[in-house]
Amino acid sequence: MNTTSHLLLMALFAGCVAVVGGVLLKDTPRQQARTAAEIFGSLVGAALVLGWVLYFFPL
Amino acid sequence: MAERPSSRRAARPAATAPAAPHAARPLALVYLAGWLIPGGGHLWLGRTVKGLVFLVMLPAMFVIGLALDGRLFPFTPGDPLVALASLANFGSGLPYFIAQAMGFGAGRALAPTYEFGNAFLITAGLLNALIIIDAHDIALGRK
Numbered sequence: 288m289n290t291t292s293h294l295l296l297m298a299l300f301a302g303c304v305a306v307v308g309g310v311l312l313k314d315t316p317r318q319q320a321r322t323a324a325e326i327f328g329s330l331v332g333a334a335l336v337l338g339w340v341l342y343f344f345p346l
Numbered sequence: 347m348a349e350r351p352s353s354r355r356a357a358r359p360a361a362t363a364p365a366a367p368h369a370a371r372p373l374a375l376v377y378l379a380g381w382l383i384p385g386g387g388h389l390w391l392g393r394t395v396k397g398l399v400f401l402v403m404l405p406a407m408f409v410i411g412l413a414l415d416g417r418l419f420p421f422t423p424g425d426p427l428v429a430l431a432s433l434a435n436f437g438s439g440l441p442y443f444i445a446q447a448m449g450f451g452a453g454r455a456l457a458p459t460y461e462f463g464n465a466f467l468i469t470a471g472l473l474n475a476l477i478i479i480d481a482h483d484i485a486l487g488r489k
Contacts, residue, residue, distance in 0.1 A: 291458045310399045
């Protein structure tokens with residue numbers, strides 16, 4: 288793979304997990320899409336928040 | 347407000363009545379199909395759309411992990427974290443064995459995407475384990 292953008296790879300990873308999680312947890316397409324969006328938002332949001340926390344409080 | 351839980355409980359048996367179990371399909375074979383072919387258990391049990399989504403997504407995650415220079419870890423009991431990662435890799439089923447046979451998955455620790463590759467490979471195996479558990483519930487008529 289050519290890209291080394293960690294933000295893009297993180298979004299790709301979150302997208303894959305979200306699709307599988309949404310389809311696994313719910314049964315109707317509408318519920319699956321909603322759950323997948325929630326998982327994707329949670330993963331990306333948590334990563335961005337933790338990234339900024341670590342920026343101000345490095346290990 | 348106080349009545350709501352009891353009314354919900356009363357409505358529950360009709361709303362979420364468990365499906366009939368798939369008695370004709372041996373559970374062990376459902377597990378084996380689900381493990382070797384991601385989504386195979388669901389396809390066998392008639393959940394075609396779910397099975398196809400898993401059949402596409404999990405091998406795709408596995409291939410992305412390999413493309414990102416991730417590593418298929420060897421099973422080394424002396425190193426617990428590596429052993430756990432190895433078990434997670436093993437969960438991917440047939441793609442794992444194909445990659446091993448073709449010599450992929452050596453990993454390149456100096457690559458900037460190495461850790462992302464490992465995350466994709468490990469997560470693909472772990473998600474397949476969750477999918478097998480879901481197939482187990484479907485086979486028993488719980489879903």
